[in-house]
Amino acid sequence: xxxxxxxxxxxxxxxxxxxxxxxxxxxxxxxxxxYRQDPGMGxxxxxxxxxxxxxxxxxxxxxxxxxxxxxxxxxLRLLSAAPSQTSVYFCASSxxxxxxxxNQPQHFGxxxxxxxx
Amino acid sequence: xxxxxxxxPDLILQEGANSTLRCNFxxxxxxxxxxxxxxxxxxxxLFYIPSGTKQNxxxxxxxxxxxxxxxLYISSSQTTDSGxxxxxxxxxxxxxxxxxxxxxxxxxxx
Numbered sequence: 001x002x003x004x005x006x007x008x009x010x011x012x013x014x015x016x017x018x019x020x021x022x023x024x025x026x027x028x029x030x031x032x033x034x035y036r037q038d039p040g041m042g043x044x045x046x047x048x049x050x051x052x053x054x055x056x057x058x059x060x061x062x063x064x065x066x067x068x069x070x071x072x073x074x075x076l077r078l079l080s081a082a083p084s085q086t087s088v089y090f091c092a093s094s095x096x097x098x099x100x101x102x103n104q105p106q107h108f109g110x111x112x113x114x115x116x117x
Numbered sequence: 118x119x120x121x122x123x124x125x126p127d128l129i130l131q132e133g134a135n136s137t138l139r140c141n142f143x144x145x146x147x148x149x150x151x152x153x154x155x156x157x158x159x160x161x162x163l164f165y166i167p168s169g170t171k172q173n174x175x176x177x178x179x180x181x182x183x184x185x186x187x188x189l190y191i192s193s194s195q196t197t198d199s200g201x202x203x204x205x206x207x208x209x210x211x212x213x214x215x216x217x218x219x220x221x222x223x224x225x226x227x
Binding site for chain 2: 025031033040041042043044045048050056058059090092096097104105106107108110111
């Protein structure tokens with residue numbers, strides 16, 4: 001049982017390039033989300049999804065796109081990379097609780113360390 | 118949105134000591150979780166505890182939802198407990214948006 005799998009683990013981009021961070025989970029979780037972690041700032045929510053075809057913005061969505069075509073996968077796209085997007089990116093998943101909320105234990109992937117020059 | 122504050126920001130302990138980490142939140146919550154980020158960067162879910170008390174080995178957690186705080190207790194600390202401890206919460210108004218505190222960095226020395 002792999003849990004939440006993120007690829008790649010490391011990536012270096014030049015300013016203006018685009019790329020997609022991959023996230024896959026095998027726990028049949030409805031809820032998936034992306035966070036970025038910057039030094040001294042904890043984790044901040046970028047985008048989240050409560051099921052296939054449903055996505056919404058988190059705290060810091062600008063410069064990122066997501067889509068959810070299947071329950072298993074939730075890719076994060078950087079449209080035109082900027083140095084301010086240098087960070088560690090985490091994907092997480094959970095089941096949905098009563099009322100369709102994400103009030104269940106979150107399972108995290110191991111992260112993608114992204115550097116933009 | 119909800120504000121989550123953790124204290125202390127840094128903590129150094131000798132192996133075998135006990136500690137209490139605190140998490141204050143600004144609104145009513147329907148989701149409160151504690152995580153440990155190990156020195157390799159992995160985030161491990163310790164507790165899902167929107168209210169009440171739970172224990173798992175040397176770790177326990179208590180959330181007093183009416184007073185808007187949660188405590189994480191670490192007893193008989195070990196060097197493997199080192200890392201950063203985060204609490205995260207959602208409130209009923211933004212129930213799918215988990216907000217993290219800035220963490221408590223714990224170093225356990227021999």
